[in-house]
Amino acid sequence: MIRFLIGCSLFLSAVLTARADQIVLKNGDRVTGQIVKSAGKKLIVKTEFMGAVEIAWDAVERLASDQPVYLTLNDNQTVVGVVSAAGEPYEVQTKETGKVKLAKTAISAIRNEAEYKTWQAEVEWFRVDDGVAANVCEVSEREKQVSPHHSISRVLSLE
Numbered sequence: 001m002i003r004f005l006i007g008c009s010l011f012l013s014a015v016l017t018a019r020a021d022q023i024v025l026k027n028g029d030r031v032t033g034q035i036v037k038s039a040g041k042k043l044i045v046k047t048e049f050m051g052a053v054e055i056a057w058d059a060v061e062r063l064a065s066d067q068p069v070y071l072t073l074n075d076n077q078t079v080v081g082v083v084s085a086a087g088e089p090y091e092v093q094t095k096e097t098g099k100v101k102l103a104k105t106a107i108s109a110i111r112n113e114a115e116y117k118t119w120q121a122e123v124e125w126f127r128v129d130d131g132v133a134a135n136v137c138e139v140s141e142r143e144k145q146v147s148p149h150h151s152i153s154r155v156l157s158l159e
Helices: 003-016 113-126 141-146
Strands: 019-027 030-039 040-046 052-054 062-064 070-074 076-082 092-093 097-103 107-111 136-137 154-156
Touching: 019 040, 019 154, 030 113, 070 113, 076 097, 107 113
Parallel strands: none
Antiparallel strands: 019 030, 019 062, 030 040, 030 107, 040 052, 070 076, 070 107, 076 092, 092 097, 136 154
16 A cells, blocks of 8 residues: 555656756756746746746747747737747747747747736736826836836826
């Protein structure tokens, strides 16, 4: 019985470990974990033993995700899918259009599902209804960090 339990626990740990995103750097190093998001020129990966690791986007040779990620492109389109480790161009397996090939330079942001939903909620908070009088616009440092690749302004009404 003990052998059975040990075997089951080893099997489960192997299965859980196998489900991870992989980032291969230009120097050959590999980082395994969960892609969280890219913030500016940094890719943030949550690892099991090192916590959140920031990687310079320029140092990334290729990446692979085991869960769909949200890739925001320079033209503000978003592609959602699982990224392959083939290198450039990155291949993204989407539900809607099948495989999409993307150049690394076309990607302005990467987010996992939770980060994408948080980002979308913050973007919606900044949207202004058509009927609101907008007299002053200001962008705080926090708002720039929310979406460094998109122009987001908070509109204040002086009425």
